[in-house]
Amino acid sequence: MRYLPHTKDDIDSMLETIGKPSIDSLFDSIPDKLKTKEPLDLPQALTEWELDDHMHNVEQSIIASGLCTYFIGAGSYDHYIPHAVKYLISRSEFMTAYTPYQPEVSQGTLQGIYEFQTMITQLTGMDVATASHYDCGTALAEALLIALKKKKKKKVAVSALIHPAHKQIINTYLNPAGYEMLEIPFDENGRTDFSKVPDDDIAAIAVQSPNFFGNIEKLEQAKNACDEKKVFFIASFTEALSLGLLKSPGSYGADLVAGEGQSFGLAKSFGGPGLGLLAGTNKQMRNLPGRLVGKTKDSNGDRGYVLTLATREQHIRREKASSNICSNNGLNALTAAMYLASVGKTGIRKIAQQNHDKAVYLRKKLSEAGFTFPFETEFFNEFIAKAPEGFADTRKRLIEDRCLYAGLDIGQYFPDFKDHYLFCATEKVKKEDMDNLALEVKAL
Amino acid sequence: MNHPGTSGLIFREPELWEKSRAGRCAVSIPGSDVETAPLNQEFTRDDVDLPELYEVDMVRHYTRLSQWNFGIDSGMYPLGSCTMKYNPKTNEAQASRDALASVHPLAGEPYTQGALKLMYDLERQLSAITGYDAVTLQPAAGAHGELTGMLIIHAYHEKNNDQRSKVLIPDTAHGTNPASVTLCGYEAVNVDSGEEGILTPEAVEAVMDEDTAGIMVTNPNTLGLFERNIREIADIVHAKGGLVYGDGANMNAIMGIVKPADIGIDVMHLNLHKTFSTPHGGGGPGSGPVGVTKALEPFLPVPIVEKNGENYTLTCDRPDSIGRLHTFYGHFGIMVRAYSYILSMGAEGLKNASQYAVLNANYLKESLKETLNLPFDKPCMHECVFNDKKQQAYHISTMDIAKRLLDYGFHPPTVYFPLVVDGSFMLEPTETESRETLDQFVQAVQAISREAAETPDLLHSAPNLTKVTRLDEVSAARKPCLKG
Structure with a gap:
């Protein structure tokens, strides 16, 4: 095996x-009765050449490949990733290092994360951003736990229009400790x-904007509701790119912000690993779970x-830690x-605006093709549309023939919204694709 | 003296915004093919103050930053309990295959069969290695796996109308263990490891009662010792209706040698980013699959991958499930790497990996025990714990030795953990280090030990060859500066 070094001579002399x-x-030192007697039941080891063939076949059995046209988002977005980003992140000095416990030989990771924290505070309008979390759903659950602990309450109120999977995660995190999530x-x-x-005695209100339907929330109303009840205002987002165009949650007075950062240069990768973002006001700095990088001086x-601020963390505080998180993303x-750093100040604005422009165009073309719309509400790059009869078959055919994903059926999450689809348009979709989609639907 | 560390050309590199010049951009964005549609200004912001760089500056910035980092590809990284083994390049190539990297999580089961099959097969492979009846791949990291496991234990007692209030945790445990227990509403109860560094049935018997949900054990434990009373301890816990949780951080010692499911452990997480060679990434993303016995299978998180004939599906219809722990299915990209590793190694290769991991740790232990104090002088598994007792006479601490190792070109071991040993110096070489490298490391520690007596200032000022010297962590925490 090419990863294992020892020759027979090595083994003999080491023994x-x-x-x-x-x-x-x-x-x-292991009692014999505890040892396994049979070899592990695993497939025969493959050489690298054989593994290439095997994985090529795995790849071939996935129809949803990179050449697809995605008009779906719902928490995982098809954005362009610059080659320089992919190239640099694969540098093994970054990839094969551990958590930077020895800062003198980890300055690359540390400065990089410090700059990340800075840019996330700029985007979210918050004072402090952590070095990351697993994904938006887990970051949001942790944010709610902060509010519950600080307010010493048992319940939180969460918008019915946060991502459906996030509601499930929140329930998983909250229920065993005796907490309850209510819906608005x-x-x-x-x-x-x-x-x-x-009317319950709650610790926080959480709202996602743009919400799961793609609509932009009136966050000033959320802030007012929170002030009235004297509870934490927690804002979330699944489409980080929207922050290039939309007012930041911090500008509305959020106490904590949880977000999904997959849109910033990360492959969809069947949903993970993504990037959980978690940010707060200065007041929340010492309540935040997870790593924080700080600037200092050497000798x-x-x-x-x-x-820094490791006294919040599990390896110091053990059972009194703010969370159990150790490895993050x-x-x-x-x-x-x-x-x-690549798209910069002007690039993020331009790309975000293009996302919105294309989504507006897509909505217009779908309207011409017979779709109707339950809401006339401002959106970023996603919106809900009600399909004309027979669309489900067309959608299936478009996937199978052209690898084109025309919307996500949301009836599975919201039974009142049968035949409604959540559409998304990013900077990657072309006018031609949208025109063709409309033609296909018109031909029904 | 033959050691890899030397000084080299290291670049200064400012923070991103110091390089920023208005009007630069490192991406060429195509012109839009649709009309622009201004959004209601009620919702829009002014520009975001991100730095503006052109591509060359961006590339140099991150290249220079990367050169300040030490990774496994730079050299030996014997960080105890972290299993810093080589991260094979083929794993990266497989995970970046276009269809695997770009598949949308909601593309639909019929169109993602290959991805689902890969997950299903990886679950079966991990089952074969650990002996568990079922495995979930959803947890995003080791601590997330611990939380999953504790939630499963919580759900099990809830289902039996027998909810309990405490969980036993040995003093050698990782800090994540008690923190995970707290998240489930349980109280952590400490159990002292005995004089020999392992748990005794008597110590567990004394604290185990019918209000205790279970015990969390790490086996081999963080002293690198196999908990050989595990079967008896499990019997004691089971007899009182409790369950045994296994922290699988140290699985790299026992692949093909012990199956945790066979020794009384009911539920255990694995770290794909330790045992199964996926990169640590400077702090994740990892992946923490959890294996369970048949009795606990109904509680696994949803969705789960099922095989019906030749078709793979995602099922959420599991009434006893603890629920969902990740927005989608977990860290698929990491799963692809671990799957590639297991296929590359095969049964014999994985067993050899554990054998050599243990061989290397014992070799280091024997080679260094004259130089450093060894609190538990007995055969170890994949890691061994020394301390600074011999060097204290020269006012040299574990931290000084660790920092001086950097000058010699080695990443230091884990220091000051486990807490049961004062000044711990916890070495885990892993199986992928050659004898020559181990010998170089031993020589470096021996040389440092001589320096401790002869030129202690060299150790107090170490590291001397790195980009920065020792950092003022006290000021960093007292006056936090967390953004530029």
Whole structure:
């Protein structure tokens, strides 16, 4: 095996140093009755050439490949990834390092994450951003836990229009500790109805914008509702690119922000690994879970960076830690930083605007083709449309013949919305694709 | 003296915004083929103040940053309990295959059969290695796997109308263990490891009762010792209706040698980013699959991958499930790497990996025990724990030795953990280090030990060859500067 170094001579002389007669005897501290007697039941080892063939076949059995046209998002977005980002992030100095416990030989990771934190605070309008979380759903659950602990309450109120998977994650995280998630219904415009926040004694209100229907929420209403109830205002987003165009959650006065950063240079990769973003106001700095990188000086007075505020964390605080998180999604945070450094101030605006422009065009073409729309509400790059009869078959045919994904059926998440689809348009979709889609639907 | 560390050309590199010049951009964005549609200004912001660089500056910035990092590809990285083994390049090539990297998670089962089959097969492979009846791949990291496992234990007691309030945790445990327990509403109860560094049935018997949900054990434990009383301990816990959780961070010692499911452990997480060679990425993304016995299978998170005939489906219809832990299915990209690793190694290769990991750790232990103090002088598994007792006479600490190792071109071991040993110096060489490299490491530690007596200032000021010297962590925490 090419990853294993030892020759027979190596093994013999090492055993001699150790003073053991055989490799098996190294395992004498394990009682014999606990040892497995049979070889592991695994496939025959493959050489690299054989593995290439095998994985080529795996790839061939996935129809949804990179050449597809995606008009779906719903938490995973098809954006262009610059080659320089992909190239740089594969540098093994970044990839094969551990969490930067020895800062003197980890300054690359540390400065990179410090810059990431800075850019995320700029985008979200918050004071502090952590070095990352697993994904938006888990970051949001952690944000709610902060509110529950700080307010010493048992319930939180969450918009019915946060991502359906995030609601499930929140329940998984909250219920065993005796906490409860309540839902805030939505109104006829497809926005959260903040006049209907449950009367219960809650710790926080959480709202996603753009919401799962793609609609942009009126976050000032969320802020007012939170102030009235004196609870934490938690904002989330699944489409980070929207921050290039939309007002930041921080500008509306959010206490905590949870987001998904996959749009910043990360492949969809069947949904993971993505990038959980978690940010807060200065007041929340010491309540935030996960790593934080801070700037400091070395013994010569030169600038350097370290992991800091570790007294919040599990390896110091153990059962009293703010969370159990240890490994986060650091490499993906660095990828996002590279993406943001590449697109910069003007690029992010331009790409975000193009996303919106294309989504508006797509909606117009679908309208001409017979789709109707339950909401006339401002959106970023996603919206809900009701399909004309027979569309499901057309959609299936478009996937199978052209690898074109025309919307996501949301009846599975919202049974009242049968025949409704969540459409998304990113900068990658072409006018021609949208025109063709409309023609196909018209031909029904 | 033959060691890899030397000084080289290291570039200064400012922070991104110091390089920024208005009007630069590192991407060429195509002109839009549709009309622009301004969004209602009520919702739009002014520009975001991101740095503006052209592509060359962006590439140099991150290239220079990368050169300040030490990774496994740079050299030996014997960080105890972290299993810093070589991360094969073929894994990266496989995971970046176009269809695997770009498949949308909601593309639909009929169009993603290959991805689902890969997940299904990886679950079966991990089952074969651990002995568990079922495995979930959803947890995003080791600590996330621990949380999953504890939620499963919580759900099991809930289902039996027998909810409990405490969980036993040995003093050698990773800090994530007690933190995971707290997240489930349980209280962590400490169990002392015995004089020999392992748990005794008596110690567990003394604290185990019918209000205790179970015990979390790491086997081999963080002293690198096999918990040989595990079967008896499991019997004690089971007799009182509790369950045994296994922290699989140290699975690299026992592949093909012990199946955790066979020794009384009911539920265990694995770290794909330790045992199964996927990169740590400077702090993730990892992946923490969880294996369970048949009795706990109904509680696994949803969705789960099922095979019906030749078709693979995602099923959520599981009434006893603990629910969902990730927006989609977990860290698929990491799963592809681990799958590639297991296929490349095969049964014999994985067993050899564990054998050589243990051989290398024992070789280091024997080679260094004259130089460093060894609190538990007995055969170890994949890691061994020394401390600074011998060097204290020269006012040299574990931290000084660790920092001086950097000058010699080695990443230091884990220091000051496990907490049960004062000044721990916890070495895990892994199987992918050759004898020559181990010998170089031993010589470096021996040389440092001589320096401790003869030129202790060299250690106090170390590291001396790195980009920066020791950093002021106290000021960093007292006056946090977390953004530029």
